Structures are given as C-alpha cells and as structure tokens.
Amino acid sequence: MATIAVENYLKHVLLLSAGSDDLVSMGALASAVAVVPGTATTMVKALADEGLVEHQPRHGVRLTPEGRRLALNVLRKHRLVETFLVNVLKMDWAKVHAEAEQLEHAISDEVLDRLDALLGHPQTDPHGDPIPSRQGKLSSQVYATLATCVTDRGVRIVRITEQSPEFLQFAEQNGLQPGTTVRVTDRNVPAGLVTLKKSGGRALALSIVAAGKILVEPAR
Amino acid sequence: MATIAVENYLKHVLLLSAGSDDLVSMGALASAVAVVPGTATTMVKALADEGLVEHQPRHGVRLTPEGRRLALNVLRKHRLVETFLVNVLKMDWAKVHAEAEQLEHAISDEVLDRLDALLGHPQTDPHGDPIPSRQGKLSSQVYATLATCVTDRGVRIVRITEQSPEFLQFAEQNGLQPGTTVRVTDRNVPAGLVTLKKSGGRALALSIVAAGKILVEPAR
DNA sequence: GGCCTTATTTTGATTAGTCAAAATAAATCT
DNA sequence: AGATTTATTTTGACTAATCAAAATAAGGCC
Known part of the structure; x- marks a missing residue:
C-alpha cells in the first residue's frame, strides 16, 4: 500500500x-x-x-496510468471528505482543506463509497471542484448542483440532468428552469433537505436527491 | 504533536x-x-x-497524567468513529474496528466534537464500551442506550436518565419502563430516528435524543 | 559562443520506527 | 541454592523520508 x-x-x-x-x-x-x-x-x-x-x-x-489511478482516488477522498465536513458537519469552509488533507490518507474505499452515497453522489465539492468518479473519471467542466453549491450566494440554474417528465414538470411548476437565479438558504444533509429562495422571493424546499439533479453556476 | x-x-x-x-x-x-x-x-x-x-x-x-490525557483522547476518537461508522454509515460491525484504527489518528478535535454532537453525545459505542468524555472521564460501568446499543437484539431497559415529568410520562405511556425488553429494529441517525419493537409486538419510533436517555443492557 | 542565472541532482547526515539476535536479569522449579 | 526457563533490554543494522549544501546541467543573454 x-x-x-x-x-x-x-x-x-x-x-x-x-x-x-x-x-x-x-x-x-x-x-x-x-x-x-x-x-x-x-x-x-x-x-x-x-x-x-x-x-x-x-x-x-x-x-503513469497506474499513478494517475492512485492519485485520482486520493483526490476523490479529499473532495468527498471536504463535502462531508461542510455539508454534514457544518464546518467552516476555510478549515476543511487542512482536515481533509489528513483524512484523505486514512479513509478506506468502503467508507468512501458509503460517504459518497450519504452525500448523494455529488459531482463537485462545495467549491465547485469536480470529484473524480469511482472509476477514475474526472470531468474538467462540471457544474455544482443545488446539493453541493455554496450557500447564501446567487447561483444560476444551468441544466436539469434528470430527464423524466415527472421531474421536469415538478421543476417547471416550481420555477426551476435553466436561467433562473436562486439562492440556497439552508442545507440539512442529515434530514436530506435543501431550502432555497428564488430572486422573486418565494422559499422552496426540496430533497437532496432532487437538488443534486439541478446543475448551477455562480450568478456572476 | x-x-x-x-x-x-x-x-x-x-x-x-x-x-x-x-x-x-x-x-x-x-x-x-x-x-x-x-x-x-x-x-x-x-x-x-x-x-x-x-x-x-x-x-x-x-x-503519566499527561500520557493518560492523550490516550483517552485517542480512545475517544476511536470509539466515536466506530459509532459513526455503524450508526450513520451502516457499516458491518466486524469491519469498523480496523477502519477506526486508521481514522483515530487523522481526525481533529474539532471534527470529533461535531461528530459527537451529530451522534447525540453517546456514552458508549455499539459494543457497550464506554466513550471517554471530552474532559477525559471514562466511566467503567456505563450502559448503552437505545441510541447506541446493538440493533436486532433484545435489550432490557435499565434506567431513564431524564427525570422531567413530561419525559417520564411519555416513556410510561409507551411502555418504556425499566425491566421491559425491547429490540431496536432500525436506527436512522441522519433522520434522527430510532425504531423499536417491544416483545409484546407494537412498533414505536422515537428521536435519537430521547433514545439516548434510556439506558439498556443486553437481555441475557 | 561563452558567461551567468536558475533549476535540478548528488552527497552526506539526521530522525522515527522497526527487526534480529545476543546479552542480561528475574522468576520458577526441583 | 543452583539450574533452567522466561521476560526484558541492548546492540547493530535497516527503511522511509527528510534537510543542507555542494555539484551539475540547461537556458537565456549579451
């Protein structure tokens, strides 16, 4: 090892x-x-x-390919741990990098997988940095989602990844279409709930799973 | 360090x-x-x-006193990490010891405190082994609670630590008095919920916080 | 093209933790 | 008590990772 x-x-x-x-x-x-x-x-x-x-x-x-495989696994651990520390333990963003620096070397692949599932398989950490997949794929252009983005900052909806009509209809009925600017006001991972506000004013709650299907980018 | x-x-x-x-x-x-x-x-x-x-x-x-202080802190980390792995990540009990062996050296005191709070300040790990307090107190005779005990095994209620009339009344109304044997059927820490069944048959859900106030021991 | 600056590599030492095996002390057993 | 077994310590050597400082190669500049 x-x-x-x-x-x-x-x-x-x-x-x-x-x-x-x-x-x-x-x-x-x-x-x-x-x-x-x-x-x-x-x-x-x-x-x-x-x-x-x-x-x-x-x-x-x-x-080498083998070195890259190992490096991606470490990076995956680092970014998932950071996401856990911020989203579940509500730690100060500024502190989590140093913490993750230690934990990334102590966490097993099995714990990693379970953490990944608990967090709803995020594609990016709260910074928006992409989290390598279990298979070692690292997208260079990935978006954060409502489940992973920064809170209390305007973000613009870029894309809805879930294509089922039910989901798209739900999104539309709540005014969550690409182009809309929203702000995540609260994220409670243990409860599996994300609360957000549209610029227009209305507050809205949705599940982490649903939030993870809505890609966003910083609203300039 | x-x-x-x-x-x-x-x-x-x-x-x-x-x-x-x-x-x-x-x-x-x-x-x-x-x-x-x-x-x-x-x-x-x-x-x-x-x-x-x-x-x-x-x-x-x-x-020495100083060595003991450090050792207790490591043990606290070990047992809280084990509790987290079993109760939150639902890991197989058999595997968590080895995992915790690594993580206990990588986790900071701040993460530890937040983990402790997330788990509802458990007094024992799922084995029933006592978790040293933040101040370095280690009880030798401690009981597990409904928030920390093994699941799917009969446990007997030993004591209710919360003495407020409201809580005791709640416990009594639900048949949770010392002597009763119950079985924890599910524990969902993120949702903050414990589900249990009395030998008599009825299922009952209560919060992690409430469950943590009910001390139990293995039912022979 | 030769000189100078800068990056990289070498060399020699150091620290933390470990093992193998020899030396020593303590305990046990007639 | 003396001999033997058992536990502990010592000694010498090794590995992984590091630093300081000297040696070397590359690249740019006049």
Whole structure:
C-alpha cells in the first residue's frame, strides 16, 4: 500500500498537471508538497522505480496510468471528505482543506463509497471542484448542483440532468428552469433537505436527491 | 504533536491497564501494538523521556497524567468513529474496528466534537464500551442506550436518565419502563430516528435524543 | 559562443520506527 | 541454592523520508 507521502506526491503531480499531460517541474512539485527540491528528486526517482510516474531527469515528471489511478482516488477522498465536513458537519469552509488533507490518507474505499452515497453522489465539492468518479473519471467542466453549491450566494440554474417528465414538470411548476437565479438558504444533509429562495422571493424546499439533479453556476 | 506510533502505544497502555494503575508488562504491550519486544522497550524509553509514561525497567510501564490525557483522547476518537461508522454509515460491525484504527489518528478535535454532537453525545459505542468524555472521564460501568446499543437484539431497559415529568410520562405511556425488553429494529441517525419493537409486538419510533436517555443492557 | 542565472541532482547526515539476535536479569522449579 | 526457563533490554543494522549544501546541467543573454 502507498504511504501517506507517496499519496501526497501523486496527488500534487495530478493537481499541477491540470488536465494536460505536460511534465510537472520538480520545483513546482517540491513546493507543493513543501519539501526542498532535493527531497522531491529522491522521491520521484523512487516513484519511477515503482512505475507510478515517468521521470525525465532535468525536465520533470508525469503520472503513469497506474499513478494517475492512485492519485485520482486520493483526490476523490479529499473532495468527498471536504463535502462531508461542510455539508454534514457544518464546518467552516476555510478549515476543511487542512482536515481533509489528513483524512484523505486514512479513509478506506468502503467508507468512501458509503460517504459518497450519504452525500448523494455529488459531482463537485462545495467549491465547485469536480470529484473524480469511482472509476477514475474526472470531468474538467462540471457544474455544482443545488446539493453541493455554496450557500447564501446567487447561483444560476444551468441544466436539469434528470430527464423524466415527472421531474421536469415538478421543476417547471416550481420555477426551476435553466436561467433562473436562486439562492440556497439552508442545507440539512442529515434530514436530506435543501431550502432555497428564488430572486422573486418565494422559499422552496426540496430533497437532496432532487437538488443534486439541478446543475448551477455562480450568478456572476 | 504525537505521531501515529506514539498514539498507538499510549492507547494500548491505557487499554491494557484496564482501569487500575498497575504496571503493564512490556511483552503484553509489544504484542498489543504488534512489534517485537525490543521495539517496545525502545519506544517506551522515548515516551518516558517525553514524560508520557513512567517506565520501571524490567517491570513495566504506566501512563503519566499527561500520557493518560492523550490516550483517552485517542480512545475517544476511536470509539466515536466506530459509532459513526455503524450508526450513520451502516457499516458491518466486524469491519469498523480496523477502519477506526486508521481514522483515530487523522481526525481533529474539532471534527470529533461535531461528530459527537451529530451522534447525540453517546456514552458508549455499539459494543457497550464506554466513550471517554471530552474532559477525559471514562466511566467503567456505563450502559448503552437505545441510541447506541446493538440493533436486532433484545435489550432490557435499565434506567431513564431524564427525570422531567413530561419525559417520564411519555416513556410510561409507551411502555418504556425499566425491566421491559425491547429490540431496536432500525436506527436512522441522519433522520434522527430510532425504531423499536417491544416483545409484546407494537412498533414505536422515537428521536435519537430521547433514545439516548434510556439506558439498556443486553437481555441475557 | 561563452558567461551567468536558475533549476535540478548528488552527497552526506539526521530522525522515527522497526527487526534480529545476543546479552542480561528475574522468576520458577526441583 | 543452583539450574533452567522466561521476560526484558541492548546492540547493530535497516527503511522511509527528510534537510543542507555542494555539484551539475540547461537556458537565456549579451
């Protein structure tokens, strides 16, 4: 099993490569994991021996498919834990990153799956950063949903992902169509309830599951 | 901050001393933390230098007040995490110990407090093992409550801790008096609801908060 | 093209935690 | 009491991860 240090290096290579498969510079990696450059070199060589990264000496480092798989799993843990801390434990957003940094290395895949289900399989964390899927897919353009977006801020409905007529009708009857701007006033995950207000004024409650089907973006 | 290894040694000294302040033998400690005896000796000497344990060479080891404080905090984390995993994530009881073993070292005091509140400040984990209080008190004789006991097993009501007439009347009207045997059929922590059945047959739902005030013991 | 700056790699040490196996002390058993 | 068994400690060595500082390579600049 990968150690905590290994998981951290892999995660940061993934984050620094930002979708592309460019090489990540050693300097950038070293400062991301907060070690001196020499330490990063040593570790990267070890990771290369394990087949987790490809190291081009003097130029940089890139994940192998296996390394990417591990890195995505860590990132998934990080973002789901953050979502849990904010949505269920109501923690201050500013604090959760540091917490998740620890927990991401201690949580098993089984706990992860159950947490994912409890949260209603969110696609993004409350920041709007995409959560990698269990299968290791990471969308670069994903939207937050009413179940995951920031609260007390205007957000614009972009799309309704559930296509069943019943659901669309329900959405329409409550004025939840793409383009509408709403504001989530309360989110009670244990109770499975999201409360929101339309700019027009009316308050409306809907289930987390339903809220998760409504994609939103920040309303400028 | 104490490392994971340090936390583990302290926790096991606490568990092995079983309430008394007898010395814990090195052999017992070594096998509890799964290291060879020599390793335990080395570590214990280091802990003694830190003032966390008192080491009587060739005889054994005992926690100092400071070591005990740390050990109780780890144990509190362990048992609250187990309770969370079973009661909220519905995990198999058999698996949660190993999970908690990891998580107990990754969880912060703040997350711990919020978890504690979410679970309704349980006094015991689902095993009936007492959860140390935030202040580091560990009762040796504690009962589980309807909010924490095993499910689908007969348990006998021992005591109602809430003394307000309203609550006692409510309990009586529903046949929940000391001596009665009931069985918890479902516990939905997110919804804050406990469902139980009396041996006599009727199903009854009550809140987690109320359930937490009713002490039970295994019905033989 | 040679020089200078900057990034990267090497080298040598350090710390925490561990094991294997030898040495030592304590306890037990005739 | 003396011998033997058992528990504990010591010693020497190893691994993972790190830092400080010297050595090296690349890239840009006049």
